[in-house]
Amino acid sequence: MGAGDASQVSRGQVVVGDLTISYMKGGRGRPLLYLHGLGGWGRWDTFHIALALTNTVYAPQLPGWADGRIPSQVSSAADYARIMIGFLDSLGVTEVDLAGHSFGGWIALRLAAENPARVVKLVLLDPLGVERPGTRAVDLEALDQEAFLKAAFAQTGVVAVRRDFGAELEDVRSSPEFEKQWKSREILIRLLRGRYGDPDLIRIAQKVAAQTLIVWGREDGLAAWRNGEALAAAVPHATLAVIPGAGHSPMRERRETVQRIVRNFLLGVEQDEDPELIRRT
Amino acid sequence: MKFYTFDELTYPGVPAEIGPEVRFTNRFCDPSLVAQTYQEHLDEWAICEDLGFDGALVNEHHFTGVNIQPSCNITATAIIMRTRRMKVGVIGNILPLRHPVQTAEEFAMMDCLSGGRFIGGIVRGVPYEYVSYNVDPFTSRERLREAYDIIDKCLHQEVFDYDGKYWKLTGVSIWPRPIQRPFPFWMPTGSLETIEFAAERRISGAQVFYPTEAFKDSFELYRQVARERFGWEPGFENFVGARLIHIAESNAKAIEEAREAVGYLLRVLGRPLTNPAPLPGLHTDRSFQHRKAVERDFPGPHTPFEQMRDDGFIVCGDPDYVTRWLENDMKTAGYGHFLGMFHVGNLAHEKVMASKRLFADRVMPFLRPLNIDAAPAARTAAPAIEVRTSGGSRPSRLPLYRDFNYTITRDSPEVIDEFATIENGKLVAGWRMRTPEREPGGFPCQIIFAGPTAEHRGSAIRLSLKRADGSDLPDDASVIIETLDERGGDRQMVFQGKYREFARIPDQRALGEAIAAQQRAVANDRYLIRLAVTLEPGGSPPDPAAADSFFELECFKHWVNVTA
Numbered sequence: 134m135g136a137g138d139a140s141q142v143s144r145g146q147v148v149v150g151d152l153t154i155s156y157m158k159g160g161r162g163r164p165l166l167y168l169h170g171l172g173g174w175g176r177w178d179t180f181h182i183a184l185a186l187t188n189t190v191y192a193p194q195l196p197g198w199a200d201g202r203i204p205s206q207v208s209s210a211a212d213y214a215r216i217m218i219g220f221l222d223s224l225g226v227t228e229v230d231l232a233g234h235s236f237g238g239w240i241a242l243r244l245a246a247e248n249p250a251r252v253v254k255l256v257l258l259d260p261l262g263v264e265r266p267g268t269r270a271v272d273l274e275a276l277d278q279e280a281f282l283k284a285a286f287a288q289t290g291v292v293a294v295r296r297d298f299g300a301e302l303e304d305v306r307s308s309p310e311f312e313k314q315w316k317s318r319e320i321l322i323r324l325l326r327g328r329y330g331d332p333d334l335i336r337i338a339q340k341v342a343a344q345t346l347i348v349w350g351r352e353d354g355l356a357a358w359r360n361g362e363a364l365a366a367a368v369p370h371a372t373l374a375v376i377p378g379a380g381h382s383p384m385r386e387r388r389e390t391v392q393r394i395v396r397n398f399l400l401g402v403e404q405d406e407d408p409e410l411i412r413r414t
Numbered sequence: 415m416k417f418y419t420f421d422e423l424t425y426p427g428v429p430a431e432i433g434p435e436v437r438f439t440n441r442f443c444d445p446s447l448v449a450q451t452y453q454e455h456l457d458e459w460a461i462c463e464d465l466g467f468d469g470a471l472v473n474e475h476h477f478t479g480v481n482i483q484p485s486c487n488i489t490a491t492a493i494i495m496r497t498r499r500m501k502v503g504v505i506g507n508i509l510p511l512r513h514p515v516q517t518a519e520e521f522a523m524m525d526c527l528s529g530g531r532f533i534g535g536i537v538r539g540v541p542y543e544y545v546s547y548n549v550d551p552f553t554s555r556e557r558l559r560e561a562y563d564i565i566d567k568c569l570h571q572e573v574f575d576y577d578g579k580y581w582k583l584t585g586v587s588i589w590p591r592p593i594q595r596p597f598p599f600w601m602p603t604g605s606l607e608t609i610e611f612a613a614e615r616r617i618s619g620a621q622v623f624y625p626t627e628a629f630k631d632s633f634e635l636y637r638q639v640a641r642e643r644f645g646w647e648p649g650f651e652n653f654v655g656a657r658l659i660h661i662a663e664s665n666a667k668a669i670e671e672a673r674e675a676v677g678y679l680l681r682v683l684g685r686p687l688t689n690p691a692p693l694p695g696l697h698t699d700r701s702f703q704h705r706k707a708v709e710r711d712f713p714g715p716h717t718p719f720e721q722m723r724d725d726g727f728i729v730c731g732d733p734d735y736v737t738r739w740l741e742n743d744m745k746t747a748g749y750g751h752f753l754g755m756f757h758v759g760n761l762a763h764e765k766v767m768a769s770k771r772l773f774a775d776r777v778m779p780f781l782r783p784l785n786i787d788a789a790p791a792a793r794t795a796a797p798a799i800e801v802r803t804s805g806g807s808r809p810s811r812l813p814l815y816r817d818f819n820y821t822i823t824r825d826s827p828e829v830i831d832e833f834a835t836i837e838n839g840k841l842v843a844g845w846r847m848r849t850p851e852r853e854p855g856g857f858p859c860q861i862i863f864a865g866p867t868a869e870h871r872g873s874a875i876r877l878s879l880k881r882a883d884g885s886d887l888p889d890d891a892s893v894i895i896e897t898l899d900e901r902g903g904d905r906q907m908v909f910q911g912k913y914r915e916f917a918r919i920p921d922q923r924a925l926g927e928a929i930a931a932q933q934r935a936v937a938n939d940r941y942l943i944r945l946a947v948t949l950e951p952g953g954s955p956p957d958p959a960a961a962d963s964f965f966e967l968e969c970f971k972h973w974v975n976v977t978a
Contacts, residue, residue, distance in 0.1 A: 134550055135544070135545075135548030135549045136545045136548060136549060136550065136551050136695075137545050137547070140545050176691070177691065178691045179693070180694070182691060182694055183695065186550055186552065186694070296692050297540070297541045297542075297686070297692050297693060298540075299713070301714050302714075388694070388699065389699045390699045392695065396695075
């Protein structure tokens, strides 16, 4: 698969029940459903291209995320998981690779646990919702902007973001990415109404049949990487990669490293990154 | 310090008013303007020889007005034909997107065309090239590694096979082969992975566009990697610094002229046809960790011209300013080759020519003494081809003929029979063979035993003949191998000697140990081949049918007219 295929994106809409779902599609190969998280939806980004080099990527916008008006029939990640099954059905896609980030990771986990026959490979990037015994998920409502910034990003000052030619300076605090995540936080607060954790998640994770890669930013303050350890212990065929120097969005903060780990997992080839990064369970 | 002109060859006619919503396709390319631009650049390259430059280099890109040399080997050839003395090079060919054998062939051609003045360069290419060629960028380093490996073998080995992931080749032996050995290679070495690649292979490292400190970081890392990991010490001549440059009589004039040209360059550079987001896979997170200040390495859309000038993205000013700026750059970064990119963007031809003249007259002479290696630099690798010297007191033993494609043994279809008779009162035993009239394909066939040449001592012959009681033959038994036209006439001796020559070798099949054919012999179709051992009567008779009796005749089986 080449960069040409992976860079081309088409946009479409499907109707699932009484919901209209917008999605982006690109790449070639086995279908992969990518569920966005706090970073939201809209742009065919570097990470989409990386996934589209190995798969046909379907990247839907979660209903309600466009304007923050949550549909009445949705009040949990499990509801979204059911809607996403409907989304796949309406596309005529039966078996998929599934990747989800943040809240999308929570949905992906539920989807894979409840529909084990439909998911071939599962990639979870810093999924929200996991609660280890004796711990509580982070209360998003309790975080002011400053606390949220520090919890979501490993580096909060001015960072150099590499472009195709050279690098561009970006102040994380005033970046569009931070603005999007802060807005998504509002949506999640309204949706979840205090239920930021799902005590059942670890238990149902045992039903996941897919080969699973769990990627976690070591500095993630919205969902601790220790949750990844617990999750990796629960999911039957899981590999955990903890990424130093990355927060809640490791595919942004350690872009190339995460792309390679995910790609190698999807291709089924040996991981060639720093061996300390990868823990197998 | 050595000085070169280096040229992107930017198309000068892109209109200013194309907005980002417009696809930047070749409808904006006027071929007649391209023709004129080529001629101007050829003049700008050729004049460098008269001005005392050491060379001219070009590079290639695709699908862009920034560089209208999708094959820079063609422009390099044009420069070669207009120069006699100075080096001509490419930096370089985009290896992951080219066939490596053709690349090597063109390098060798340019080396011969120029009389050994060529510098080979290799690059990995830029993101939009991977998009339009539809190549997976995650494979680019593997492809580069493999392609370079093949090119290196093409240029330094007589013949080779290659079994790679991307290329599988058989019997490659390029014509012409190059004059220069070892063949000089340059490549841009920005990322850690590329520095490691280049240092291991002693490919000179080049830096372009970045500030002095970034050059220094890269070259220092290269030195460290070469020293600590690959055990050699690079000299100045292993490092190449390339910069946009413009010189005029005054700083103000130079800045005024360059400002617009740089603006044009950046405007055209920022126009890839299809590239929605930074392309993944070309770098890793460790690629640039050695850079201490990555944020100032390449101008963004809002970088002020003054900062570009300070950082050396473009060196521009009067001759004094440029001399002082470059002196500091060269001394700090430590490179021995300077590539001046004089034709900045859409700068007018006459301004480029004037700038080059000022550089040659008033900058070059002052910088010439800088960064010259005290001793011949360590780059010179051992010649890849072993040089054999004849004579001297050491006995030299040539290898056996290696290119045989067939071995006749007791079990081969060529064997007619074994024989053991008495001729003229002596025991004669051995095997008779016959070249087949026609192979199944209907083609006549020859069996050729290679005789000694300057490169080998001939086809291998292995022989062991036992007596019927299992005992050995006497050492002074004689051995004859010959070919005979069964219609009479032609008779050629392949080997004539004593049996002891075979008997004294402990293992005739050990590498290089066998006896060799003494002269070339050709057995055409319907020829007999006879291997006969003659000894005095007495004792148990020789028995070619004995289990331990064997022979092997390595040869070249040649089907005539196979390619007709």
